[in-house]
Amino acid sequence: MQQLAELGAKDDRIDARPAPKRKTFARRKVTVRLSESVCGRLDVATDRPGIGKSMLVEAALEHFMSPAPSVEALLRERLDDVHSRFDRLERDMRMIAETVALHARYQLAVTPPVSQERQQEAIRLGDERFKVLAQQVDRRVRQRRPLMQETIESLHSQSQGGVEHETDERATQTAEPQRHDQKAGPECSGVAQGLNPREEGNRSRGDRDHGASSPDAPRDSRQDSRPIPPNSNPNPRGESEVSRKAPLSTWRMILSVFLPFAAGYYLAYLFRTINAAISPALASEFGLDAAETGLLASVYFLVFGLAQIPIGVLLDRLGPRRVQGVLLVIAAGGATLFGNASSFPELLVARAMIGLGVAGSLMAGLKSIVTWFPRERVALANGWMIMLGSLGAVTATAPADWLLNYVGWRSLFEILTIGTFAVSGLIYIVVPERFVDPQIATAARKPLTLWSVYSDQRFLRIAPLSATCIGSAWALQSLWASAWLTDVEGLDGKSRVSHMLFMAVGLSLGALLLGAIADRLRKLNIRTEVILAGVGVLFTLAELALVLRIPLPSLLPWFTVSMAGAATVLSFAAVADYFPREFAARSNGALNLLHFGWAFTIQYGIGFVVGQWPAQGGHYPAVAYQTAFGLCVVFQAAALVWFALPWIRTWGRNAFGAPSGSLAGSGVSSVDEPILEPCAGGDW
Structure with missing residues (x-):
C-alpha cells in the first residue's frame, strides 16, 4: 500500500508539470469573394467534423500554387529511366559476349584434333x-x-x-x-x-x-572461403599487395613507367653493341684474335641468356622496379671493372657482369608494359620501347667513335658507369609500385610453371623462328657486320661507322614500324605471328644476298638485317597472348633465353668458322664470312619450314586429296570440319 501511495504521489508530481506550449504560426485574415456555387460546395465539404473552411481553402491554394510536374519533366524522367535500362542491357550483353568468347577460347585450347576415322x-x-x-x-x-x-x-x-x-x-x-x-x-x-x-x-x-x-x-571461391586469422599475412609469398587505387593516367604512365625502363633498355643496347666500336682498340692493346674477340662479345649474350629465367621469376614476384634497380647497380660495377681491366680474363669477367646487370632491362620494360598498358596496345608500346632502347645502338656508332677518339675507351666506360648508376636510381625512386588488379591476383594462384611455356604448342611453333632470326641479327649487328664491312667490302673507318650508324637507325625505325604495323593489322584479325614469319623471310633473303654477293648496295641487305633485330616487338607481343598477364616476365624470359642463347652460339660460331682461314694483313678472306653466314641461312630456313609446317600439311592434304574416311566429299559443311587439325591444337 505504501508503495502504491508513493507511486500515486509521483504521478501527481508528473501531472503537475506545466504542459509545453504548442508551436503556432502567424496567420493573417484575408477577405475573399466566392460565387454562390463554390460557397455551397465549401459549406458541404466543411460539414464533416475537424475540417474548417480556412483549412480547406489553404490546402486548395497550396495545391494550386505548387502544381504537379509538367509533361516534359515526366517525359525526361521516363527517358532517363529507359536510358539507364539500356546501359544495363549493354553491360549484360558485353558480359554474355565475353563469357562466350572465353569459353570458346578455352574449348579450342583443350580440344585435341580429331582423327579422320572418328570425325563422323x-x-x-x-x-x-x-x-x-x-x-x-x-x-x-x-x-x-x-x-x-x-x-x-x-x-x-x-x-x-x-x-x-x-x-x-x-x-x-x-x-x-x-x-x-x-x-x-x-x-x-x-x-x-x-x-x-x-x-x-x-x-x-x-x-x-x-x-x-x-x-x-x-x-572456385570454395577454395578461398576458409577464414583468415586476424594477424595472418594474406600474401605469404611476399608478393605486392593488390592495389585498390585507380589506374595511372596516360602521361604518368609514360613519364614515370615507360621512360625510366626505356632508359634502362637504352643502356643495355649500348653495352651490347659497343664492342663493335671498341674491338679494334681492344685487339691492338690486348692482342686478341678473331676467336677471342668473338668470345668477349658473346659472353655478354651467354650470361644474359642464362639469367633470363631467374630474373623473369623475380620480376613476376617482386615487380620490375626493385629488380631492375638492383641489377643496374651490378652493371655499373661491371662497367667500372671493364674500364680498369688489365688482362683478357678481367675483360671477360667484367663483360659477364655487364651482361648480368642489364639482363632484365628488356623484360622489365615489357613487364611494365603488360602490367600498366592495355592489351591491345602492347605491340605498339613494345615497338616504342625497343625503338627508344635501340637508340643505344645508334649511340654506339658515330657518337661512341667520336668519344673514343677524344677520351679513349677506358674513360668512355667511366661515363657509362655514371649513367648506369643514375638510371638505376631513377627507376627505383620514380617508378611506382606495380598495379595488380583482382583478376591478376586471382589468376596468380593457378599452377603455371616454366614447363607450361616450353610445352605449349604455340610457343614451340614460334620459338625456333624467333630465336634464329632475332638472335642471328643481334650477333651480326653487334660484331660481325663491322668485320664484314672492313674485310669483305673494304670500307675505311669513316665509311664503316656511317654504315653502322645507318643500321642502328634502321633498328630503331624498324621497331617502331613493326609495332605500328602489328597494331594496325591486329585490328584486321591478322595475327602477329604471320608478320614475324614475313620478317624472317626478308632477313633470310638479305643474308642470301650477302653470301652470294648479289650486286646490290650493301646498305640495303644490312638495313634489312638491322630491322630483323627489332622483331622482338612481334614475338613478345605474340607470347603475351599465349599466357596470363602475371606470367608475362617468365614467358618473355623463356623466349629471351632462346634469343640470347642463339646469339651467343652464332656470334662465337662465326668467329670459330672465320678463324679456320688464315688472316692476310689483319683481314680474313671473304669466303670465310660467306661460309659462316651461309650456315646461319640454313638454320633460319629450317626454322621457317618448321613454323610453316601446319600450312604445308594443310596444303598437301588439299592438293593431293584427303584419305578415305575423311569428311571430304561426304556432304558435310566446312563448319563441321576439325578447325584445330592443321596446327595440332594451336591458336592460329
Whole structure:
C-alpha cells in the first residue's frame, strides 16, 4: 500500500508539470469573394467534423500554387529511366559476349584434333549434345532463372557463410531438373542414352570444374572461403599487395613507367653493341684474335641468356622496379671493372657482369608494359620501347667513335658507369609500385610453371623462328657486320661507322614500324605471328644476298638485317597472348633465353668458322664470312619450314586429296570440319 501511495504521489508530481506550449504560426485574415456555387460546395465539404473552411481553402491554394510536374519533366524522367535500362542491357550483353568468347577460347585450347576415322562419329555426338544444350537453354529461358545470376548469388552466399541457404537452394535446383526430365518425354531420354556413362560423368564433372580449369576463369571461391586469422599475412609469398587505387593516367604512365625502363633498355643496347666500336682498340692493346674477340662479345649474350629465367621469376614476384634497380647497380660495377681491366680474363669477367646487370632491362620494360598498358596496345608500346632502347645502338656508332677518339675507351666506360648508376636510381625512386588488379591476383594462384611455356604448342611453333632470326641479327649487328664491312667490302673507318650508324637507325625505325604495323593489322584479325614469319623471310633473303654477293648496295641487305633485330616487338607481343598477364616476365624470359642463347652460339660460331682461314694483313678472306653466314641461312630456313609446317600439311592434304574416311566429299559443311587439325591444337 505504501508503495502504491508513493507511486500515486509521483504521478501527481508528473501531472503537475506545466504542459509545453504548442508551436503556432502567424496567420493573417484575408477577405475573399466566392460565387454562390463554390460557397455551397465549401459549406458541404466543411460539414464533416475537424475540417474548417480556412483549412480547406489553404490546402486548395497550396495545391494550386505548387502544381504537379509538367509533361516534359515526366517525359525526361521516363527517358532517363529507359536510358539507364539500356546501359544495363549493354553491360549484360558485353558480359554474355565475353563469357562466350572465353569459353570458346578455352574449348579450342583443350580440344585435341580429331582423327579422320572418328570425325563422323564426333559430328553425330556433337549434334546430340547440342540438342541437349538447346533443351536446357529453353528451360532456363522459360523459367526466367539466369544461370550466371544464380552462380553469383551462390558465391555471395558462400562468402557470407550461408551454407544452409546454399544447401536448400541446391536441393531446389536439383528437384526442378528432375521434374523437367520426367516431363521431357522419350526424346530427351533417347538423347541422353546416346552418351555413354563415362562421357556423362566427364561432362558433369567438367561442368562443375569448368571455372577452376579454364585459363581465364577465376578459381572456385570454395577454395578461398576458409577464414583468415586476424594477424595472418594474406600474401605469404611476399608478393605486392593488390592495389585498390585507380589506374595511372596516360602521361604518368609514360613519364614515370615507360621512360625510366626505356632508359634502362637504352643502356643495355649500348653495352651490347659497343664492342663493335671498341674491338679494334681492344685487339691492338690486348692482342686478341678473331676467336677471342668473338668470345668477349658473346659472353655478354651467354650470361644474359642464362639469367633470363631467374630474373623473369623475380620480376613476376617482386615487380620490375626493385629488380631492375638492383641489377643496374651490378652493371655499373661491371662497367667500372671493364674500364680498369688489365688482362683478357678481367675483360671477360667484367663483360659477364655487364651482361648480368642489364639482363632484365628488356623484360622489365615489357613487364611494365603488360602490367600498366592495355592489351591491345602492347605491340605498339613494345615497338616504342625497343625503338627508344635501340637508340643505344645508334649511340654506339658515330657518337661512341667520336668519344673514343677524344677520351679513349677506358674513360668512355667511366661515363657509362655514371649513367648506369643514375638510371638505376631513377627507376627505383620514380617508378611506382606495380598495379595488380583482382583478376591478376586471382589468376596468380593457378599452377603455371616454366614447363607450361616450353610445352605449349604455340610457343614451340614460334620459338625456333624467333630465336634464329632475332638472335642471328643481334650477333651480326653487334660484331660481325663491322668485320664484314672492313674485310669483305673494304670500307675505311669513316665509311664503316656511317654504315653502322645507318643500321642502328634502321633498328630503331624498324621497331617502331613493326609495332605500328602489328597494331594496325591486329585490328584486321591478322595475327602477329604471320608478320614475324614475313620478317624472317626478308632477313633470310638479305643474308642470301650477302653470301652470294648479289650486286646490290650493301646498305640495303644490312638495313634489312638491322630491322630483323627489332622483331622482338612481334614475338613478345605474340607470347603475351599465349599466357596470363602475371606470367608475362617468365614467358618473355623463356623466349629471351632462346634469343640470347642463339646469339651467343652464332656470334662465337662465326668467329670459330672465320678463324679456320688464315688472316692476310689483319683481314680474313671473304669466303670465310660467306661460309659462316651461309650456315646461319640454313638454320633460319629450317626454322621457317618448321613454323610453316601446319600450312604445308594443310596444303598437301588439299592438293593431293584427303584419305578415305575423311569428311571430304561426304556432304558435310566446312563448319563441321576439325578447325584445330592443321596446327595440332594451336591458336592460329
